[in-house]
Amino acid sequence: MSDSNPKAAAIPLTRNPFHCKESRIPIEGAFTREEVQLALRQVEMPLEALRYDTTPVGLHYTLNHFDIPALEASCYRLTVSGRVRRPLSLAIDDLLRFPQVTQRVTLECAGNGRGLMTPRYPSMPWMYGAIGTAEWTGVRLRDVLAEAELLPDAVELSFYGADRGFDNGVEHPYGRSLKPELALSEDVLIAFAMNGAPLSAQHGWPLRLVVPGWYGMASVKWLVRIEAIDRPFDGYQQVVGYHYRNSADDPGVPVTSLRVKSLMVPPGIPDWYTGTRIVDRDAMLVSGRAWSGNGVPVVRVEVAVDEDWYEASVEPPSFRFAWQAWRFKWHPVPGEHELLCRATDASGATQPLAPHWNWNGMGNNACQRVRVFVR
Amino acid sequence: MSDSNPKAAAIPLTRNPFHCKESRIPIEGAFTREEVQLALRQVEMPLEALRYDTTPVGLHYTLNHFDIPALEASCYRLTVSGRVRRPLSLAIDDLLRFPQVTQRVTLECAGNGRGLMTPRYPSMPWMYGAIGTAEWTGVRLRDVLAEAELLPDAVELSFYGADRGFDNGVEHPYGRSLKPELALSEDVLIAFAMNGAPLSAQHGWPLRLVVPGWYGMASVKWLVRIEAIDRPFDGYQQVVGYHYRNSADDPGVPVTSLRVKSLMVPPGIPDWYTGTRIVDRDAMLVSGRAWSGNGVPVVRVEVAVDEDWYEASVEPPSFRFAWQAWRFKWHPVPGEHELLCRATDASGATQPLAPHWNWNGMGNNACQRVRVFVR
Numbered sequence: 226m227s228d229s230n231p232k233a234a235a236i237p238l239t240r241n242p243f244h245c246k247e248s249r250i251p252i253e254g255a256f257t258r259e260e261v262q263l264a265l266r267q268v269e270m271p272l273e274a275l276r277y278d279t280t281p282v283g284l285h286y287t288l289n290h291f292d293i294p295a296l297e298a299s300c301y302r303l304t305v306s307g308r309v310r311r312p313l314s315l316a317i318d319d320l321l322r323f324p325q326v327t328q329r330v331t332l333e334c335a336g337n338g339r340g341l342m343t344p345r346y347p348s349m350p351w352m353y354g355a356i357g358t359a360e361w362t363g364v365r366l367r368d369v370l371a372e373a374e375l376l377p378d379a380v381e382l383s384f385y386g387a388d389r390g391f392d393n394g395v396e397h398p399y400g401r402s403l404k405p406e407l408a409l410s411e412d413v414l415i416a417f418a419m420n421g422a423p424l425s426a427q428h429g430w431p432l433r434l435v436v437p438g439w440y441g442m443a444s445v446k447w448l449v450r451i452e453a454i455d456r457p458f459d460g461y462q463q464v465v466g467y468h469y470r471n472s473a474d475d476p477g478v479p480v481t482s483l484r485v486k487s488l489m490v491p492p493g494i495p496d497w498y499t500g501t502r503i504v505d506r507d508a509m510l511v512s513g514r515a516w517s518g519n520g521v522p523v524v525r526v527e528v529a530v531d532e533d534w535y536e537a538s539v540e541p542p543s544f545r546f547a548w549q550a551w552r553f554k555w556h557p558v559p560g561e562h563e564l565l566c567r568a569t570d571a572s573g574a575t576q577p578l579a580p581h582w583n584w585n586g587m588g589n590n591a592c593q594r595v596r597v598f599v600r
Numbered sequence: 601m602s603d604s605n606p607k608a609a610a611i612p613l614t615r616n617p618f619h620c621k622e623s624r625i626p627i628e629g630a631f632t633r634e635e636v637q638l639a640l641r642q643v644e645m646p647l648e649a650l651r652y653d654t655t656p657v658g659l660h661y662t663l664n665h666f667d668i669p670a671l672e673a674s675c676y677r678l679t680v681s682g683r684v685r686r687p688l689s690l691a692i693d694d695l696l697r698f699p700q701v702t703q704r705v706t707l708e709c710a711g712n713g714r715g716l717m718t719p720r721y722p723s724m725p726w727m728y729g730a731i732g733t734a735e736w737t738g739v740r741l742r743d744v745l746a747e748a749e750l751l752p753d754a755v756e757l758s759f760y761g762a763d764r765g766f767d768n769g770v771e772h773p774y775g776r777s778l779k780p781e782l783a784l785s786e787d788v789l790i791a792f793a794m795n796g797a798p799l800s801a802q803h804g805w806p807l808r809l810v811v812p813g814w815y816g817m818a819s820v821k822w823l824v825r826i827e828a829i830d831r832p833f834d835g836y837q838q839v840v841g842y843h844y845r846n847s848a849d850d851p852g853v854p855v856t857s858l859r860v861k862s863l864m865v866p867p868g869i870p871d872w873y874t875g876t877r878i879v880d881r882d883a884m885l886v887s888g889r890a891w892s893g894n895g896v897p898v899v900r901v902e903v904a905v906d907e908d909w910y911e912a913s914v915e916p917p918s919f920r921f922a923w924q925a926w927r928f929k930w931h932p933v934p935g936e937h938e939l940l941c942r943a944t945d946a947s948g949a950t951q952p953l954a955p956h957w958n959w960n961g962m963g964n965n966a967c968q969r970v971r972v973f974v975r
Contacts, residue, residue: 249873255630261715261725262875264639271641273667274801283658283800290872292648340636348873350636391871391878425658426649496766497665498624498723500637503766 248393250473251344251584260340260350269354275490275514278358278550279329279420285357286441287427288334288349290399290462291390294447301431303415307383307452310374317431320415323364323372328414328437329547331358331516335440335467335480338580338589346586353488353593358514358547361435363416367409369451375405379453382408383460384434387447395461401445402458403436412437412520412546415448437546438519439482440588442467470584477584482518484590485576487526487551487568489513491595502597508556514548515539517570526551529565529592537566557599565592623768625848626719626959635715635725644729650865650889653733653925654704654795660732661816662802663709663724665774665837666765669822676806678790682758682827685749692806695790698739698747703789703812704922706733706891710815710842710855713955713964721961728863728968733889733922736810738791742784744826750780754828757783758835759809762822770836776820777833778811787812787895787921790823812921813894814857815963817842845959852959857893859965860951862901862926862943864888866970877972883931889923890914892945901926904940904967912941932974940967 267288274284298317305313333356340350349355370382386399407413414435417424424430429446436443442462458464468477492511493504515523526537537553551566569575580591642663649659673692680688708731715725724730745757761774782788789810792799799805804821811818817837833839843852867886868879890898901912912928926941944950955966 255632256636257630258715259873259875261631261636261639262727263873264636265642265644265715265725265727265729266646267640268643269640271664271668271802273670276670281800281802283662283802287658289646291870293646295648295651340633340640350640352637352640354640390869392873396869396878425656427646427656427658494765494771495666498634498638498767500634503771 249347251346253344256350257347260347263349267349269351270357272354272488273490275488275512279360280357282359282419282422282425282428285359285428286332286334286355288336288355288441289388289427289446290392291388293426294387296387296431296447298431301449303432303448303451305369305373305451305453308376308379308455309453310376311372313369313373315369317417320364320369320417320432323368325362325364326414327360327362328412328435329358329360329544330435330437331356331483331546331548332441332444333483333486335442335587336585338591339586341591342580342582342586342589346584348586356488359419360421361414361416362418362421363414363435365411366413366415366434367411369415370409373453375453378455379405380456381405381454381458383452383454383458384445384448385450385452386429386445387449392461393465395465397461399445400458400460400462401443402454402460402463403443407436440467440480442480467587468585469587472584475584480587483516484588485515485517485521485523485568485570485574486590487513487515487523487566487576488593489528489564489566489595491597492555492564493597502595504557504597504599506557506559506599508554510552511555511564512550512552513566515551515568516548517568517572517574520545521570521572523549523568524571525569527567528553528555529567530555531562557597559599562597562599564595564597567592624722626721628719631725632722635722638724642724644726645732647729647863648865650863650887654735655732657734657794657797657800657803660734660803661707661709661730663711663730663816664763664802664821665767666763668801669762671762671806671822673806676824678807678823678826680744680748680826680828683751683754683830684828685751686747688744688748690744692792695739695744695792695807698743700737700739701789702735702737703787703810704733704735704919705810705812706731706858706921706923707810707816707819708858708861710817710962711960713966714961716966717955717957717961717964721959723961731863734794735796736789736791737793737796738789738807738810740786741788741790741809742786744790745784748828750828753830754780755831756780756829756833758827758829758833759820759823760825760827761820762824767836768840770840772836774820775833775835775837776818777829777835777838778818782811815855817855842962843960844962847959850959855962858891859963860890860892860896860898860943860945860949861965862888862890862898862941862951863968864903864939864941864970867930867939867972877970879932879972879974881932881934881974883929885927886930886939887925887927888941890926890943891923892943892947892949895920896945896947898924898943899946900944902942903928903930904942905930906937932972934974937972937974939970939972942967
């Protein structure tokens with residue numbers, strides 16, 4: 226952490242047009258009312274839902290910065306403008322005329338695990354469950370951009386949702402950008418369906434971006450405007466939000482693709498208030514899911530019982546951008562134990578035992594820890 | 601609050617077979633990690649969803665005490681046993697042969713607003729949104745009980761879910777009971793669909809009880825067993841949980857029907873972290889919903905702007921057990937304001953300005969307060 230007084234330090238990003246000061250600094254210990262309010266508005270996937278190959282819609286995590294907008298199908302238009310030869314204004318039905326594709330994609334919030342960091346940036350206090358996997362159906366972004374014909378000086382594509390609000394004193398619509406290389410890949414979708422049904426309001430009805438392999442902030446919901454621009458995008462959520470920073474005045478590194486990670490279904494049954502798990506001593510399968518970013522497969526999952534590590538069996542990847550199932554046969558011994566799981570991907574990246582701390586609490590892929598009491 | 605040391609006080613309910621001590625006492629100020637973990641597993645209806653007459657499934661509140669159980673349609677049976685002439689074991693298809701009815705019902709968690717009480721019982725720290733309204737389709741409980749033929753000595757019906765866990769050191773399946781008068785009314789459903797679709801896992805698939813006019817704890821999810829009994833039900837959630845108590849050693853009064861309440865859609869746009877609302881100064885409609893318990897209609901809603909009260913217009917009830925819409929035309933004046941809303945029902949019951957405090961934080965129907973900044 227910085228030695229300077231972080232309360233007074235502006236983020237001196239040369240690209241930050243807001244010159245806004247960090248109004249919040251990381252804290253320790255008990256949680257604020259504001260953190261709880263955020264936790265009540267968003268939802269974690271309950272970890273027993275790791276049992277589903279694809280997460281049912283009401284169980285998939287949501288992170289919505291602002292209110293869910295009230296949109297009407299008849300008035301809805303997605304515009305494509307800026308550095309394009311043919312600006313577009315597309316009704317929902319216009320979008321549906323492009324070739325349709327379905328992809329199974331695991332999405333995770335970049336702030337997942339923030340609540341497990343110490344000190345902890347005061348924001349959405351995720352523990353483990355800001356995760357979900359769905360079958361997204363949509364059209365390829367590149368097909369829509371091909372119709373609009375990008376001009377040669379388009380260096381970024383910016384994407385705006387219909388949601389709007391304030392953060393750090395700055396009013397803005399939710400907006401993010403992608404470089405043309407990624408935007409023109411075959412993977413990025415403008416999705417209109419999730420698990421075979423129209424998008425629900427909280428997942429971006431009627432249209433949203435889905436950027437496989439990246440943290441969820443890139444997958445802009447309630448997508449109403451795509452603008453091709455001839456300069457780097459300077460929206461708040463691009464240049465202030467979603468950076469790995471070591472201190473308030475560190476320009477930081479943008480958050481992009483998912484870090485390798487695994488989660489387990491907590492075994493046994495819970496205690497309501499503490500979440501402690503109570504397990505019978507019969508041999509049992511401990512199971513979970515593992516994933517990494519950019520379509521890199523997971524090649525290994527290990528499980529630790531009280532610091533002794535064992536190999537779990539991992540299913541080979543069936544979908545480039547979706548989690549893989551893993552399982553481990555455990556012979557519980559009575560007493561209190563801590564279970565951990567750790568994934569390693571094909572690039573050799575593996576999960577740390579403790580979080581890689583950063584100012585805003587981004588990309589925490591430390592091993593999950595589950596306290597169990599075997600009776 | 602009691603003068604005795606509540607940490608040491610057992611709940612001396614004569615009907616409490618657990619003799620379990622209250623392991624938690626109300627606290628003030630910042631929130632515990634356990635409270636945040638609970639808030640992440642459950643979900644509030646975001647208040648902008650008051651705009652929908654019926655709440656889309658992923659936005660309806662959930663309060664699940666234990667893990668969502670893994671059930672299979674082919675193995676699933678609902679048994680009806682105990683003080684009945686003809687015990688039943690019903691597959692899902694057997695249930696569907698009874699006459700089907702659909703009812704629009706507003707459900708609210710009994711703990712809604714707990715997080716707004718001071719001191720606050722350490723449990724699920726709801727603020728305002730533990731609410732939702734759905735079209736529930738199912739069969740009448742009384743039709744199923746008629747087929748089983750209650751014996752004359754059946755004084756209660758007990759209902760068990762497939763979910764199981766610990767609370768206060770006591771292992772139990774989630775279970776609740778109803779008196780025959782209510783169980784045999786035409787209003788109580790065994791529901792298999794919500795808003796026209798099969799129940800989602802988190803709302804009780806494949807079958808759940810829906811008890812209109814009561815707080816949500818009565819509407820047992822993942823219903824697997826109904827037992828007619830010749831004595832008062834002594835399940836944990838009936839005799840320890842869900843009571844209005846003044847202290848840890850107060851036997852208390854069971855929580856039953858919904859208290860009169862209203863909520864508003866917070867006007868304007870939010871600040872991400874604080875939730876403060878920023879409003880333009882144009883005249884606008886402030887709108888919301890209001891409801892009461894036991895099918896009693898709401899007859900009046902008032903809105904306060906900085907302690908000056910105004911009449912809102914309230915829609916007459918279209919459904920006995922569902923919320924009613926209300927609206928109020930507001931002419932915002934620049935500056936900071938606090939908005940409140942207050943409902944009164946046909947029995948004359950009205951919302952208090954401050955919570956009626958009780959030990960476990962039940963039934964908080966105090967007026968919603970929304971801080972707005974008009975620019």
